[in-house]
Amino acid sequence: MNRCMEIQAQITDYIDGTMTPDRLEGFVGHINSCEECREELNIYYTLYLGILQLEHEEEEVKELYDLDGALAEELYHSERQIRRRHFFQGLRYVIYTTAFWCILLAALLQLRIFADMGMI
Ligand SMILES: [Zn+2]
Numbered sequence: 001m002n003r004c005m006e007i008q009a010q011i012t013d014y015i016d017g018t019m020t021p022d023r024l025e026g027f028v029g030h031i032n033s034c035e036e037c038r039e040e041l042n043i044y045y046t047l048y049l050g051i052l053q054l055e056h057e058e059e060e061v062k063e064l065y066d067l068d069g070a071l072a073e074e075l076y077h078s079e080r081q082i083r084r085r086h087f088f089q090g091l092r093y094v095i096y097t098t099a100f101w102c103i104l105l106a107a108l109l110q111l112r113i114f115a116d117m118g119m120i
Contacts, residue, residue, distance in 0.1 A: 003030065007037045011044045014078075021085055028078045045071045 007030045013019045014027055031038050049070060114120050 004034060004037055007031070007034070008040050011041050014041070015044060015048050021082070024078060025082050025085075028075060028082060031075065042068070042071055045074070 007027060010019065010023065010027055014024070019027060031041055111120070
């Protein structure tokens, strides 16, 4: 199974919003760099919006969506979600690293105190 087939098999998950964050990143990255898969996503997304509009016909009929714009917006949100996730992963790394050095420093200081007291 090549990458494009793999990605295209995930399109419905993407549209349903049931994709895990890890897969989402690979998916969006591929969609942004592969014309063929983007085209495929566009078709599915257009169908999806069409169905959505049928289901909500009685509500104010949105002036026929700018479909490319809607998909672009969807992808933009996905990218923001991915960036936000990277940011928090980075933050967590910084916090863990800082905590590690603080504990190490505390242990060293404690050792020095024991040494000064002649206990070691
Ligand atoms: Zn592809």
